[in-house]
Amino acid sequence: MRAGSARASDGSGEAKRGVRAGSARASDGGRVAEYGSGTILAVALGLAVMICMAAAFMLAQAVAMGHRAASAADLAALAGADAARGLTTGDPCVVASETAARQGASLSACTVGEGGIVEIRTELDRGAVFGTATGRSRAGPPP
Numbered sequence: 001m002r003a004g005s006a007r008a009s010d011g012s013g014e015a016k017r018g019v020r021a022g023s024a025r026a027s028d029g030g031r032v033a034e035y036g037s038g039t040i041l042a043v044a045l046g047l048a049v050m051i052c053m054a055a056a057f058m059l060a061q062a063v064a065m066g067h068r069a070a071s072a073a074d075l076a077a078l079a080g081a082d083a084a085r086g087l088t089t090g091d092p093c094v095v096a097s098e099t100a101a102r103q104g105a106s107l108s109a110c111t112v113g114e115g116g117i118v119e120i121r122t123e124l125d126r127g128a129v130f131g132t133a134t135g136r137s138r139a140g141p142p143p
Contacts, residue, residue, distance in 0.1 A: 058130070065124055065133035072103035073122040073135030080110065080118035081139035092118050105135070116141050 080096035082088045088095060093110035100107050100122050109121035117140035124133040 062130045062133070065126075066135070068103070069105055069122055069124045069133040069135035070137070071135070072100050072105035072124070073120050073137035074139075075103060076100040076105075076107065076122060077118050077120040077137035077139035080112070080120060081116060081141070084112055084116040084118055085141055096120055108134070113140075 076096040076099045079088070079099040080092040083090050083092040083095040092112050093107070096110055096118065097107040100120070103122075104126065105122040105124050107120065108123050109119070111119045113119065117138065119138045120136070122135045122137075124135075
């Protein structure tokens, strides 16, 4: 009789199940010690992906709000410059404030310089996750 055949016929049933002596199974037939670790790893990886996606969405929102504040500042500065040059009626800062309000922003600063140059700073009324979005613009007569 060969040495390997005696082990297969010892009646313990381990050879029939394919369990080797140095395997991860306990000798009493218990479960594998790593059972379920793949599920935990998949859940952790899924959570990490969701956290990264949420951060990316918040960053995209902050960028979009910044662009909206800058656009409101541009429009308000152009409207204020038109009023300063006499193309429209009214005070340049009041006209700029009304234009910014139509864009969902508020005027935080308005200065009218010599030559009809208007400098505007705006803040978006709706708050963003990363703070208040601000915009700055300057407009005046053509050169």
